[in-house]
Amino acid sequence: MGPTRRSFLRRGSAVATLGSLVGLTGCSQSVAPSADAGDGAAESSETNDSTTGSSPATDETADDGGTDAGPSVPESVALEPLVTGFQAPVAVVFPPDTSPDSPDRAYVVDQSGVVSLYESGELRDGPFLDLRDSLEFGGEKGLLGFALHPNFAGNRRLFVRYSAPRREGTPSAYSHTFVLAEFQAAADGRTVRRDSERTLLEIPEPQRNHNAGDVAFGPDGYLYVAVGDGGGGNDRGRGHVDDWYDPVPGGNGQDVTENLLGSILRIDVDSRSDGKPYGIPEDNPLVGTDGLDEHYAWGFRNPWRMSFDGEDLYVGDVGQGWFEEVDLVRAGGNYGWNVKEGTHCLRRESCPDRTPDSVRGGEPLLDPVVEYPHSGGEVSGISVIGGYVYRGSAVPGLRGRYVFADLNANGRLFVATPPDVGTGTDGRDGTEGGLWPVRALDVQGGERTLERVLSFGRDPRGELYVLGGGSGESGVYRVVAGE
Incomplete structure (x- = not known):
């Protein structure tokens, strides 16, 4: 058993107990991924009839793997607590230099603004980093992303993404300012x-929601940054620009010239260029074309949690009113928002499957590899929580499969099986092969311990961690084999 909430608080940690927080879709926690389109009075009833088309039968096409893929997906797993007592844990990060044989150090990130160090079986006294005096916390705002430099052992550089009060350059009518910052850790x-x-x-955030916020280093050494569409319903309203698709006015997801919203960015933190405090990789897809050079992929609504598996980049993009999706992201990919929600047209019976020829040569609107509805079937929910491909040994039946969840977990995780799992060959670019089969995975005792999921982590051994909780507290839990 890891440290409990009581022992954590007794150490004087900066992480607060659960209080009166902004609720979300029936949850008492302050959590980041929005299940609605909401920005208060800016909302409209349009969010309840946002898409057309039938519900995908994700649970009906579920696959247990078969003999060719190794052990079958188990019926259930168990959760082993690493550490509990957090307000809203959104990341657990293991140092890149940690030995796979002894991953005994981890940094736990709480949305309230505190990063804590877990080491040798316990939380250290006092925070590793406390940003509560620099950010706004509540709803979808707060400390949302954390990444250690690949050479953290040598340079002690780390990167955070948080919601700051409006800074210079952010219009007075806007909600807050997106901040990506670098810090220096002590030698130890x-x-x-x-x-x-x-x-x-810094990015002006027009509304309080759809902040995304995850940051992660890819195998190429560049930093990838998830940015939401700016908030509100249908990617329109305050702070949303015009795009090429007139039938649904807006929006930032389809724009790559006016701002960086609704995208995955890719920057070089080890260089500087054009007067910026970072460099632009020369092979970023819009370098030398009409568009902002930081863009790596676009067409996202609220990309909440992303992860790498080798060179594959997985992103969970929170839907609006009907469907949730997971995208396998490639450079220059357009993932459809706000023309589509998942594979379905947004507020139209039919819609294009590519941009006009006048817009970047008619690029395709790429479908997700995973989609599930807000209602109906075993696999359903309200807000997707992106996860990881499992590479551990504790649960052999999960190896090579993508494990993720919904905010409204109700004691369940989800497992998606890629085509030819274990070989990494066919159907993995998000353009062919259709949706991957998905099934629900019961968590033993999950009704009490896993009411909600906020995030995931993966250690150097490939073992998976779930961040979330229930019954009044949240924590970090290791996924282990069930009984």
Whole structure:
């Protein structure tokens, strides 16, 4: 058993107990991925009839793997607590230099603004990093992303993404400012020099939701940054620009010239160019064309949690009113929002499957590899929580499969099986092969311990961690074989 909430608080940790927080779709927690389109009075009834088309039979096409794919997917798994007592844990990050044989150090990120260090079986006294005096916390705002430099052992550089009060350059009618910043940790990696902050990127956020916020280093050494569409319903309203698709006015998801919203960005934190505090990889897809060079992929609504498996980049994109999706993202990919929600047309009986020839040569609107509805069937929910491909040994039947969840977990995880699992060959670019089969995975005792899921993590051994909880507290739990 890991440290409990009681022992954690007794140590004087900066993580607060559960209080009166902004609720979301019936949850008492303050959590980041929005299940609605909401921005208060800006909302409309349009969010309840956003798509057309029938519900995909994700549970009916579920596959247990078969003999060619190794062990079958288990009927259930168990959760082993690593550490509990958090308000809204959104990331657990293991140092890149940690030995696979002994991943005994982890950084746990709470949306409230505190990063804690778990080491040698316990939480260290005091925070690793405390940003509560610099950010706005509540609803979908807060400390949303954290990444350690690939050479963290040598340079002690780390990167955070948080919601700051409006800064210079953010219009007064806007909600807040997106901040991506770099910090320097102490030589022992146990504390951060608070005065070492260097701002890399600021983005005006027009509304309070759809903040996304995950950051992760890819195998290429570049930093990938998830950015939501700016909030509101249908990607329109305050802070949403015009795009090429007139039938649904808006929006930032289909725009790559006016702002960085609704996209996955890719930057080089080890260089600087054009007066910016970061560099632009030369092979970013819009370099030398009409578009902002930071863009790596676009057409996202609220990309909540992303992960790499080798060179594959998985992104869970939160839907609006009907469907949730997971995308297998490639450079220059357009993932459809706000023309589509998942594979379905947004507010239209029919819609194009590519942009006009005048828009980047008629690029295709790429379908997700996973889609599930808000109602009906074993696999359903309200807000997708992106996960990881499992590469551990504790649960052999999950190896090579993508494990993810819904915010409204109700004691369940989801498992998607890629085509030719274990070989990584066919149907993995998000353009062919259709939707991957998905099935629900029961969590033993999950009705009490896993009412909601906020995030996932994966350690150097490939073992999976679930961040969330229930019954009044949240924590970090290791996924292990069930009884």
